[in-house]
Amino acid sequence: MSRFGLFRAHAIAYAIPLPRLLKVLSxxxxxxxxxxxxxxxxxxxxxxxxIPQLDLDRLLGCSVEVVGQAVYQVLVASECxxxxxxxxxxxxxxAGESGELVTVTDKANPGITGDFHFQGAVFHIxxxxxxxxxxxx
Amino acid sequence: xxxxVARKLIFRLGGVAFSLDxxxxxxxxxxxxxxxxxxxxxxxAGIVGSLSFRNTKxxxxxxxxxxxLPASIPYxxxxxxxxxxxxxxxxxxxxxxxxxxxxxxxxxxxxxxxxRGTIGGSYSQVELFDREPVVCFEPECFYGATGLAI
Numbered sequence: 073m074s075r076f077g078l079f080r081a082h083a084i085a086y087a088i089p090l091p092r093l094l095k096v097l098s099x100x101x102x103x104x105x106x107x108x109x110x111x112x113x114x115x116x117x118x119x120x121x122x123i124p125q126l127d128l129d130r131l132l133g134c135s136v137e138v139v140g141q142a143v144y145q146v147l148v149a150s151e152c153x154x155x156x157x158x159x160x161x162x163x164x165x166x167a168g169e170s171g172e173l174v175t176v177t178d179k180a181n182p183g184i185t186g187d188f189h190f191q192g193a194v195f196h197i198x199x200x201x202x203x204x205x206x207x208x209x
Numbered sequence: 210x211x212x213x214v215a216r217k218l219i220f221r222l223g224g225v226a227f228s229l230d231x232x233x234x235x236x237x238x239x240x241x242x243x244x245x246x247x248x249x250x251x252x253x254a255g256i257v258g259s260l261s262f263r264n265t266k267x268x269x270x271x272x273x274x275x276x277x278l279p280a281s282i283p284y285x286x287x288x289x290x291x292x293x294x295x296x297x298x299x300x301x302x303x304x305x306x307x308x309x310x311x312x313x314x315x316x317x318x319x320x321x322x323x324x325r326g327t328i329g330g331s332y333s334q335v336e337l338f339d340r341e342p343v344v345c346f347e348p349e350c351f352y353g354a355t356g357l358a359i
Binding site for chain 1 (some may be wrong): 223226262276277278279316318319320321322323324326327328329331332337338340341354
């Protein structure tokens with residue numbers, strides 16, 4: 073049985089497969105550092121580690137001007153290390169069977185593997201490894 | 210006999226916190242106390258002009274150009290840190306000077322491999338100070354025998 077953690081950040085609703093979801097931090101700041109990849113907004117400090125925070129708006133092609141700090145930092149495991157995603161709202165952990173899974177093959181957005189339709193909303197299922205690889209490009 | 214304890218100065222540039230070993234600092238000039246002469250600027254090398262310091266012209270370097278950081282305040286509002294080097298004194302222009310603390314209060318952090326590609330040689334160490342990541346500023350990368358090779 074697949075399960076997802078559901079989150080919202082600005083105009084984006086996204087789903088993380090539960091095995092990839094490590095921790096949700098509340099009220100942790102994201103700090104800028106010089107010369108970060110263009111798809112990284114800053115770093116979050118967790119357990120004395122620097123965690124790159126991905127710029128979801130840029131990665132997923134949204135043009136939303138973000139002001140201020142996110143409420144939550146969602147830590148996820150990728151093959152290349154831990155990454156952070158910002159979120160303004162947590163929408164719970166749900167079973168895949170409680171909604172409808174739709175496979176998406178959007179070559180423009182390889183970071184999205186599918187959509188999860190749940191209670192009238194569409195959450196993009198993120199391919200964490202693909203997003204991590206994008207950092208190295 | 211007391212032993213000298215290594216200390217570091219925190220300064221800020223484009224929203225980023227940096228630490229600098231206090232042993233490099235000759236003097237700190239507050240904004241507007243030293244006039245920047247921009248007639249000898251070489252922005253490719255990060256040199257934005259020169260400052261008069263103790264009857265000598267010293268190069269003034271804006272590391273924000275090398276670090277690709279946004280220009281948050283005008284040069285007239287910047288603080289100049291006069292630093293020593295094997296090539297003589299030089300001025301480092303920063304947005305704001307913060308506190309001075311003992312070096313052992315800074316805890317080294319590992320830079321994630323995913324970030325090393327773009328960071329390149331512009332800095333090699335980040336430390337944790339008061340729960341905030343702080344970039345270790347390496348003056349020798351900016352001025353001196355091996356300077357400006359980033």
